[in-house]
Amino acid sequence: MKLIIVSGLSGSGKSVALHTLEDLGYYCIDNLPAGLLSALALELEQAAKPVEKVAVGIDARNLPQSLQQFNDILDKLKSRGISNEILFITCDPATLIKRFSETRRRHPLSDTHISLAEAIELERQLLEPIARRADLFIDTSQTTVHQLRDMVQQRVERREDNHLSLMFQSFGFKHGIPGDADFVFDARCLPNPHWRPELRPLTGRDEAVAQYLGNEAQVTAMVDNLTAFLDTWIPAFEADNRSYLTVAIGCTGGQHRSVYLVEQLQHYFRTRYPNVTTRHRELP
Known part of the structure; x- marks a missing residue:
């Protein structure tokens, strides 16, 4: 089974990356609690028709303790022989603020007491355990949606196993x-x-x-x-x-x-x- 974990900052393009992988034939789940990652992998492996390609979105909406235990979760997967790659989508704060302002979306961590800029910085800190283990970073500060899709296809999907991209x-x-x-x-x-x-x-x-x-x-x-x-x-x-x-x-x-x-x-x-x-x- 090929498991890709998609994470990154809100507004940076995680959903675009996940949808691109779904179009490429991956079984995709967004916003999975990190603590359920091992159980999900086990269930998919034992299914009557095993799933060969899986992509999971994990972001800052997780419980903080689950994100803090992310290294242990990955080590458990590795001990069971389940290989994985982490794709981390990032973007500079100024561009993220502009995107949220233009779309009028609310940042998932912002509220009446936390400004948008503070929410972006808090999210970056929460996701640091995942970022440290990432195999591939994609910075979308100057990348269009179409360019991001092309990069995911070229770098992730077309990479031959066990060969450097x-x-x-x-x-x-x-x-x-x-x-x-x-x-x-x-x-x-x-x-x-x-x-x-x-x-x-x-x-x-x-x-x-x-x-x-x-x-x-x-x-x-x-x-x-x-x-x-x-x-x-x-x-x-x-x-x-x-x-x-x-x-x-x-x-x-x-x-x-x-x-x-x-x-x-x-x-x-x-x-x-x-x-x-x-x-x-x-x-x-």
């Missing part, structure tokens, strides 16, 4: 550093195609930009250094039984240099690892 992501520093990256590299020191009028409207995926950057010694040196570094350290993450690894590369606007570098790394590592995906955060 490796994502290369480009971004623009002026739009903020992604909060879900394991490695962040800065490409702003490289020659910038933005200052070439004929290249400005293009992206790092266009041939003209690729030729320009590919002819720059600094750019080729950075590509070589990044591939050498990751070739050395990705196996260490695999040996530590990591299921997911995200490498983010940023430039000023996330249009040229970072996109080109991500494309180069994706081309290099896709022949070495079966689960390699890319995301260009600032491109349509």
Whole structure:
């Protein structure tokens, strides 16, 4: 049985992730009391027709003591030979406040005595035991609903068992550093195609930009250094039984240099690892 635990902050996209998994054939249960997780797994295993793929939503609506005992609950599952992955959806507080204000929804932890900002911080603290054990973080601060669905499909559902899921992501520093990256590299020191009028409207995926950057010694040196570094350290993450690894590369606007570098790394590592995906955060 493949068990995925979906958790995260209210308003960050947990329901979207769970519905995506349901569309992919998972037996889904939302807002399950954490203390019932072991009993649920046992019942599904012993069913007349065993369920192969299960996704469970666990959030801050749980009893606080259940969340505090989350490590013990997972250890009990592991002792019974039930493997699991934890997908944790997060988002920055300012974006969450904006989302709740626009939809006029009430945060599940807010009331007449607790403001929305305080409820968000309280929820983050309550879910810390789950966040510490998460296999994959997805930060939706600058992610649309459609992008989140695509990421869940690419990273969770399409990941081959026992193989690392490796994502290369480009971004623009002026739009903020992604909060879900394991490695962040800065490409702003490289020659910038933005200052070439004929290249400005293009992206790092266009041939003209690729030729320009590919002819720059600094750019080729950075590509070589990044591939050498990751070739050395990705196996260490695999040996530590990591299921997911995200490498983010940023430039000023996330249009040229970072996109080109991500494309180069994706081309290099896709022949070495079966689960390699890319995301260009600032491109349509």
